[in-house]
Amino acid sequence: MSRPLVCLNYQRGSFSLRALLLLFTGVLLVAVLLASMSASYGYFRQYVSSQLAGHAQDGATAVGLSLSNAIDGRDPVASSSLIDAVFDSGRYLSVEYLDHSGVVVAGRRTGLRKADAPAWFIHFADLPTPVATAQVVRGWQRLGLVNVVSHPGRAYRDLWRIAVALVLSAAVISGIGLLCLWFLLRQTLQPLNALERQAEAIGRREFRQRIRVAGTRELRQVTVAMNTMADQLEKLFYGQARLIQKLRKFNNEDPVTGLASLTAFDQRLKVEVQSEERAAPGVLLIFQLSQFAKFNMSRGRQEGDRLLARLAKIIEHFTSQHADAFAGRRMGASFVLYLPGVSSDDALPWCQSLLADIDDAYSAVANPLAVAVHGGLAPTVDGAGVPELLIAAESALRQAQSQSESGCRLLMPGSGAQLGAEAWRVTLQEALALKRFALWLQPVMSCAGLVHGKPLYHQVFSRINTADGALKAALFVPMAEHLGLIAAIDRQLIRRVLAHLRLRPQMPLAISLGNASVKDPKFQQDLLAELKAAGAVARNLWVGISELAIHRHREAATRLVQSLNDLQVSVVVDRFGVGGVPFSYLKNLRLEALRIDNSFTHGIDEHGDNRFFLKSVVDIAHSRGVKVFASGVETVEEFKVLCNLGIDGAMGYHLGRPFTADNHQLTGE
Template identity: 30%
Template sequence: MTLKRQLLIGISAVFLLVFVGLIAAGIQSTRSYLEQQLGSHAQDAASSLSYPLSQSLGKGDAGLASIQVSTLFDRGYFQRITVRATDGSSIVDRELPAKIEGVPLWFSSLISLQAPPGEALVSSGWRQLGRVVVISQPTYAYQHLWSSCLETAGWMLLAYVVAILLSRMVLRWILLPLSAIERTALEIQERRFGQIGIVPKALELLRVVKAMNGMSRRIAEILDGETRRADAFRREAYQDEVTGLDNRRSFDLRFNQLLEGDVHFSDGSLIGLEVNNLKEFNTETSYQRGNALLVSLTRIASELLGQRAVILGRIGGTSFGFVVLGLDTPGISGLCRELRAEIERAAGEEDVSFSLGVVNFNKGDKRSQVMARLDLAIETARQSGRNALQLLIEDEGSDVSIGSLAWRELIQNALTENRWTLLGQPVVSLETRHLIHHEIMTRLVGKDGHLVPASKFLPMALRHHLMADIDQALLELVFRILEADATSTTHLAVNMSTQSLESGSFVKWLAGRLNRLGPLAARLSFELTEYGCSIDVEATRRFAALVREHQARFGIDHFGLAPNSLQILREVPPDYIKLDTGLVQEVPVSDSAHSLLKSIVTLARSLEVEVIAQGVENADQVEQLINDKIAGGQGYHFGAPSADQINS
């Protein structure tokens, strides 16, 4: 047998073993999961059926019991439903043969799925009337198992074809000197070649095999590699090299997102830290000690501010900016005094001084104006003396000048009188321009009939913990739209507040309401902002599971700017992500931002996550996004928010 054939057989054998192993393991785990799901489905059905049966059988009405069983059985999700009396006699017995559609007969014969029965007692008071037994129909389980096998086989076949092609390239060099063969094998190693199971005794061929086996170890690292690559681009574009904090570009983008985007907040504060004589300190000592000091200040700020700080950035050579949400004036004042004391303790060991300035900001403020006020606060602190702190807290703007309690009363009245209106903005497929969904936005209707933008009342709603009530009122309107036109195929996407997710009563209400909505829930998508997901990952994971349980979709809004974006994507994979407007607008002017976007798309596609771009304003952006393989787009290029979008 020729050496070429031996190598090809070795590669084929390894891939065959891997293929069989993956298929076997996948079938076993998937079958076990599906059987558990079938059993759970049957048990849920039996439990839900036991109560109405207890009412009908308790009155001796076997006809009504038969109708109750038929109502559930005729949906087609069950193979058999039996109601037996306590003596074992059959009261109601409905049965269908096991249906297996869309799956080859040999596959269903080779791999059997056992649908465990679900049982529940039927009783009236203390008197047992019988037992209901339910067996689920395994049709969908077989179809899912078959499609999973086909998908795995397809990927393995593609990997095998690539491996064979690369092998032929290597074999061209077999008759060349052994050093050239080894060098070629090492080059192919960077191409992530497959595993060779044969270990030749010849030293020359052993080197080739070892090199190619090294390549196989890279295949398992593809997903992790994409994550690391995307994170590297993010660090290159948006992270300060010395401190690891956001650089000025990232700080500006994320701060703009807070001020102008859909992320709502209350009591925003910007803390500025300026190290006054760092340049002289570096000259007298060394840049290494200066960098060490900056790292120390970074650590102190990170530990003290913790999760209160949504943005930690180095905005200049000696300047830092920290954005804190949710603290009123006394709270931010106390926190900054504590920060000043900790920094003074650390800086006291070195011959440096600093100035701290603090300003407040509100939704809709201009970043340039907020930063100008921060510069004034820092300069005032510098003029006040060494290591001084200056708070420059302004009264809230005219839009909220009616006062916090008045805002609370206004929102509560709107909730009582149901004075809300909905707007919708289309999200479309970039290539086909087909509608993906409408993103729903809410407006409060004032007593004078004027619409109050969400950016005005939501910060006050957050302050007074009214978001769960507002989200419930919003969802009721959305549910009515779905129920009013049950035949429509239009999908609606709704943004949720993390404050609502923290409310147990809201989550319980939502679960019950989605259950009542039934199949119409499949036309819904629920979105959380990237910042909201990062606040409580476990709560986000539970919420995603809840909406998917009812066939609704889960998406992450304003994605891509936070340092932990990729971690969130891996920990809680959504059905889709919406890239933040700031990142999308950075792509044409920043190669590193473009590289980050492409890496996010690659990682998302490997996780089967749809990518949608926000802030699409012109046809040139659309063309660029299509080239970057982004699926959908949202922005004024496709339509402005309008009530007509959801009422048409």
């Protein structure tokens, strides 16, 4: 998975801006309401207390006047009757009539009866119970005092009702205020959610997402700025991608046919034939159109270029039917094609069929010119390099050109045992049935990792165990693709790799899928089921998909990459640089890394164009959060140059040779 360009710092437990504003404003609102409620409660308590004191004083005055005027205060019986009548109203705690010496002449007293309020509230309110006093006189004679204390039951009841009303009103006002505030913040801050999604999309290098300009003036300004930044980043990325694509075409493709240029073909052929890591049997074909100079003179150069471009489509269709095959244009009407992992017995009829198709297309356009197409085949042999292979193919071409009709000749520069297609079918089916595919691992090292000795991960290769030794994947994979057996091999490989990861989860592994496996819906279904069943173990797996598979099977490859992203399985674009694919897939797919093909790294210390190309690739990939790895590093000089270019890691015989995985641990077959 690609790493974000901008890392958004999320912290567990941190508040969102909306929550923070709601909390702050809510606390402030509640504090204001509490203060208001407290002030109102204090006012009502004071009011009730004053009412209670006034009631007591009125009662004391009334009793005092009655004892002074209506009833003879000197008569204890009459005084007691009056006090009983007043006390029985239930509104007083005590009513007492005292003489000069403080002796109670008559009186009644009771405790605080249960009020219509909770006990805790009565304890909290604690209303004062002042004693009201009045004089009792007869003429000029002072008889005594009347002391009255009002009963606070009604006061507590009234105060309780007032308090409940205050709390309910504060709660309702707070709730309505917070709800209105939440709705207002939701509408006001809604652009922030879009800004967050856009920032995350930019972090994933997706620049298409735009935000509708809305909200407050400040948020509108931020929104406009973010949209502008996304537009500029998208233009920058597309500009870089177009530049890299043009550089690749300029350096590696023939401008007329779109096939590999002479330099690019020779570089890749050198890797396939002479590189210790990838060297495997194959067949080289050189073919040439006869009478093409006359055709150019009679029809014009533009017509000749159109003919070459049309023939290139036929050649590309042929190479698409043969795994890892590649073709190029040497000069004029001379083409070259290499078929890896193919025997001369199989290559001869295939190439004759190709030349027949080209001859039909050429003859139809060149009529009435008598034209022909001649080809020369040469298989690779041990000990022979690219020069010897080219010489043999050109000699075979000259033999074919000695005949007037179209045809192909085969020249064997030496002897070498090669299996035909049917022999390979038997060998591969037997290996599948008996599970003879062994896992070999090769470390991928960073520039610093070579010093510390710890690889970033290990690339997995499969080999077939035979009595004569292990057959490398470079030998049998092209034929397995041609015979339709690569998906079965990849299934077995996946099971063994996942079994290895279960036993050694600390060792990340990377596998490369065959092109036919990528486009096979049944294989995709089986692969995803295996990865889901593996659970967290699968997250230590890197799945490689060749750039050529992305080019030829775009929809199937995109669907597979997205499914792997959902399972948090890292995806690597394998053999980057030879697929001829525009860089747009870097924008549409979430990728972990690119793995540069051997043909670009081989001899890169002496190849200035490849260095410039790789430096541009590294820069644009890193700007997208995609790592860049290199393969086929065989010398210390190549590795130094790659490190200076800023790659994230590399593999090759210089950094570590493949070694067999521990067979006793692979029990998950």
